[in-house]
Amino acid sequence: MYDINKRSTSKNITIGDIAKELNLSKTTISRAISGKGRVSAETRRKVHEYIKLHNYRPNVIARGLAQSKTYNIGVILPADANLVEIPFFQSCLMGVCESAAGLDYDVVVTTVTDDDITLLKRLINNQKVDGVVLTRSMVNDLSAKYLKEVGIPFVLIGSSEDEEIIQIDSDHTTGCCELTNILLKSGTERIALLVGNQNIVVNRSRYEGFRKAFQDLGQYTDSDLVFLDLNNIVLIQQAVNAILDKNVECIICADDFICSRVLAHLEEKQIKVPDMMKVASFYNSSLLETHNPPITAIKINGKELGITAGKKLIGIISGEESSHKSLVNYEIVLKKSTS
């Protein structure tokens, strides 16, 4: 006998409905579902059967309100024009989504710039997330500072000197050191380095790795061959031009964006890679895969970083302890551009 009067218009079924149908209390249903507390095997079976049959899905919002949780985590992407082009952040995002979905969390995204974190504040103020993944580390990071202040759990994909911050990163310094080292040992001596914004921590790390490679061999870096803060195309081109006068054998670019511009400029100047100039990059994205010849680069696994970050953050939210730093492997891929 059906109760025709009730919600033929499929209003969502609730825990209360189940309780009524099964002649139990809401509490018992809740317990049977969550697994917390003792419920007889028989009751549990009945409840689960009913749930499956009627395709019941608990209302996450209501659960959230009762527990002061949202079961959402935020992913903060840099909104800077340049960076939208770099697929790295998209990979991170995909990674976080993947681990979050597995743990029954959802991912809310928003953007910040290096000097405007309004949207992050909005997200936090609206209490839409239980924690946050930062995908870029600035030397003086407003986002991290803010999140520490308000005391929201967060993890950083990247590195920071602040040991209180949970960090997930690949070891860019060592990576760059290794790559530079390989080049030096293979007889390439005059190597130039082109790096972007020095307010971005990872750019500093790369520079550091570069220097370290020389140090390890008891040499010094020629400061004439290091170009920092290359924030736009013009600066990159100027750097390349400067390099061409200096008998340089190889250009190392600190990211794919710089590298692609360098390659375009070299081609314009009819400088053949690798015959007249070797080129390597500190990333490895589709931007360069296309290229002919293929470009030697350090392969950073954005997705894996995202997965790890997501897992860690949700762990922390759930009250687990966490080491302050996790490393994700990188890979040095030697290609024709440096051979």
Added chain:
Amino acid sequence: MYDINKRSTSKNITIGDIAKELNLSKTTISRAISGKGRVSAETRRKVHEYIKLHNYRPNVIARGLAQSKTYNIGVILPADANLVEIPFFQSCLMGVCESAAGLDYDVVVTTVTDDDITLLKRLINNQKVDGVVLTRSMVNDLSAKYLKEVGIPFVLIGSSEDEEIIQIDSDHTTGCCELTNILLKSGTERIALLVGNQNIVVNRSRYEGFRKAFQDLGQYTDSDLVFLDLNNIVLIQQAVNAILDKNVECIICADDFICSRVLAHLEEKQIKVPDMMKVASFYNSSLLETHNPPITAIKINGKELGITAGKKLIGIISGEESSHKSLVNYEIVLKKSTS
């Protein structure tokens, strides 16, 4: 006189707290905040003053529960490997984020593949969003079908034959037609077309535009010069090889991914662009901006599409009527690769 005992640990202030402080009822506070219902100007002033002073932020979750709304919208990204590389989806996402934030909504992202929409179902079942933006249209689209079934508001960035679906798109057919037309009229007669997966609606539209350009001039497309379903690099290379035997003057690629592979392959074969072969693409992303010579392409504004989609969707959620199709302008950018 402070109530020391209470929440020195800054538990979030609620509407009830304000009511108590101001000797009013929760109802009145609620009304003063939402603007719904009558409240004396004086009361409203006092409430707003208090809010500003104590930096009160309403709990969106609680409001949501009371209104059966989440103030979240979902953005569904394709998880296919190939496509992660295409910045288009990232731009869309950024666009949606921008318009959503402006309307006090947040954006939850998740992914689907063409034959697996589990994660979309999860998102809907968990009642985490009030509506959804689809960023890609398949010929037989599981996501759209599912969303129609469950009756959740959604919009599609892309096109569909189903007129019940709200669509936001650029007119790819006309765009491709125009581009092809320009080439034909400039004396380039033997043009080849390389297109990807024909289950993706936009690829069909492009193909159609290509054909239409010939028709408009009373010509036919040479079916020997049309290559469909180029889903991997090997197929693309085979297509290019086939083309090289056929006295072709220009290759049009239906997207930047295909185009970048074509360029790489041509370079390998020492075929100079544009001297020995002209090349054009139906997109314009960073993948090609780098290239030398610069590549003629149709510029699709992913961000604008995202912004429009977000606005539309939130409009619909708020009960507004909506036209079933909105167009966002594209732009044909002629560069050296076809000159």
Added chain:
DNA sequence: GTGAAAGCGCTAACAG
């Protein structure tokens, strides 16, 4: 104009 009370759907003491 303002307020009391019920309720959104679920969880969490506290009893038995």
Added chain:
DNA sequence: CTGTTAGCGCTTTCAC
């Protein structure tokens, strides 16, 4: 093992 009773913070009738 199960039920009762309060909430979570806000909106929404329905009165006054």
